[in-house]
Structures are given as C-alpha cells and as structure tokens.
Amino acid sequence: DGGITQSPKYLFRKEGQNVTLSCEQNLNHDAMYWYRQDPGQGLRLIYYSQIVNDFQKGDIAEGYSVSREKKESFPLTVTSAQKNPTAFYLCASRDGYNEKLFFGSGTQLSVL
Amino acid sequence: KNEVEQSPQNLTAQEGEFITINCSYSVGISALHWLQQHPGGGIVSLFMLSSGKKKHGRLIATINIQEKHSSLHITASHPRDSAVYICAVRPQPPPLSVSYTGNQFYFGTGTSLTVIP
Numbered sequence: 001d002g003g004i005t006q007s008p009k010y011l012f013r014k015e016g017q018n019v020t021l022s023c024e025q026n027l028n029h030d031a032m033y034w035y036r037q038d039p040g041q042g043l044r045l046i047y048y049s050q051i052v053n054d055f056q057k058g059d060i061a062e063g064y065s066v067s068r069e070k071k072e073s074f075p076l077t078v079t080s081a082q083k084n085p086t087a088f089y090l091c092a093s094r095d096g097y098n099e100k101l102f103f104g105s106g107t108q109l110s111v112l
Numbered sequence: 113k114n115e116v117e118q119s120p121q122n123l124t125a126q127e128g129e130f131i132t133i134n135c136s137y138s139v140g141i142s143a144l145h146w147l148q149q150h151p152g153g154g155i156v157s158l159f160m161l162s163s164g165k166k167k168h169g170r171l172i173a174t175i176n177i178q179e180k181h182s183s184l185h186i187t188a189s190h191p192r193d194s195a196v197y198i199c200a201v202r203p204q205p206p207p208l209s210v211s212y213t214g215n216q217f218y219f220g221t222g223t224s225l226t227v228i229p
Contacts, residue, residue, distance in 0.1 A: 033217075035219075037153075040221060041221060042116065042198070042218075042219035042220055042221045042222070043200075043219040044219075045216060048216075058216075088153055090153070090155065098160070099143055099160055099202070100157050100160055101145055101157050101160075101217075102157065103147075103155035104154070105152070105153060105154035106153035106154060106155075
C-alpha cells in the first residue's frame with residue numbers, strides 16, 4: 001500500500017540535543033511538507049520541498065533543518081536552537097496530478 | 113490574522129443527527145481541502161474542492177467561491193465520525209509572480225466533533 005511513514009511515533013529530546021524525525025513516502029510525489037501542530041492552532045509550515053535537492057523555509061523554520069537527497073525521504077532535524085520543540089509534527093505530500101494531500105501518522109516530540 | 117476560520121470550534125451531537133461544519137477564508141484560492149484527524153493524530157483527506165459540491169457516502173462538501181465559504185455536512189452521524197475536521201486552502205499565486213511556488217496551504221484550527229451514541 002502506498003503512503004507516508006513517519007517515525008518514531010514518540011520522541012524525547014534532552015536539552016541541547018538535536019533529534020531527527022523520519023518521513024518516507026512511496027507515492028512518487030514530488031512535493032513534501034513538514035508541519036507543526038500545537039493545541040488550539042492550525043498546522044504551521046516548517047519546511048517544504050518541491051523536488052529532490054530543493055527545499056524552502058516555511059513560516060516557522062527557525063531551529064529546524066531538512067534535507068531532500070531522495071524523492072522518497074524528507075527528514076526533519078529539530079536542533080538545539082529550537083527552544084520550544086514540544087509539539088506534534090506531521091509530514092505530508094501532495095499529488096501533483098490531482099492535488100490531493102497525504103499525511104503521515106505524526107511524531108509527538110517532547111522535551112525531557 | 114487567520115486566513116481560514118472554522119466554526120464551530122467544538123461540536124457535540126447525538127448519533128443520527130445532521131451535522132454542519134463551516135469554513136470561511138479570506139484569500140483567493142485554487143482549491144479547498146477538508147481533512148479528518150482522528151485521536152492518535154493521523155490526518156486523512158476527505159475532499160478537495162474548487163467549485164460546487166462533492167459527496168462521499170454520508171459526507172457532503174460544498175463551496176461558494178464568490179462568498180469564500182465552504183461547508184462540510186455529515187448525514188446520519190455516527191460515533192465513529194468523532195474526530196477533528198480541518199479546512200485547508202491553497203491560495204492562488206499572485207499575478208505576475210515569477211518566484212511563487214504555490215506550495216503553501218493555510219489551515220483552520222479545526223472543529224472537534226463528538227458524536228454520542
């Protein structure tokens with residue numbers, strides 16, 4: 001079955017530590033996104049990528065970094081510069097043909 | 113400033129009731145999406161609309177482009193419909209833009225629906 005796989009489901013970060021959230025898709029989509037979800041707020045865009053080796057900052061990119069070395073993979077690193085990382089992180093992709101959005105099951109990141 | 117506003121924020125219904133969730137937006141759009149988020153967090157796309165009306169099972173989505181408004185209706189609601197419903201819009205690119213990628217979406221804060229047996 002085609003879809004987006006995010007891992008891990010739960011992640012704990014110690015102060016000063018960088019952590020990486022995995023996002024893999026087998027849908028052959030070019031466009032991929034990382035969103036942050038906080039209680040009571042809409043999804044906010046962290047980074048997006050239209051194509052391999054290209055990515056753009058979203059509204060809240062500070063303290064985060066991404067790479068897009070393969071079409072299937074779009075990992076997100078939460079760096080120690082992100083002072084309030086506790087949130088639910090969602091990876092998504094967009095079908096360039098019918099514009100439908102696909103989401104992963106999310107990663108809950110908490111600070112120890 | 114929220115480009116997308118949803119109402120109500122929270123909704124409790126008895127099983128079998130007809131439910132309406134509303135979405136208003138303030139920008140020109142190329143498409144509007146209705147999404148469903150279940151406890152546990154994963155999001156599923158229900159509909160994508162650029163005009164008119166779409167129906168899938170007990171779910172109906174409508175959009176009025178002139179009024180910048182969309183509604184999601186659930187007929188004969190069931191406890192398994194309990195979820196957060198999110199409206200998202202993809203804005204039209206600005207005119208004469210050479211750098212706009214069109215990859216941004218604006219999301220509403222969601223409507224939390226609970227259907228009681």
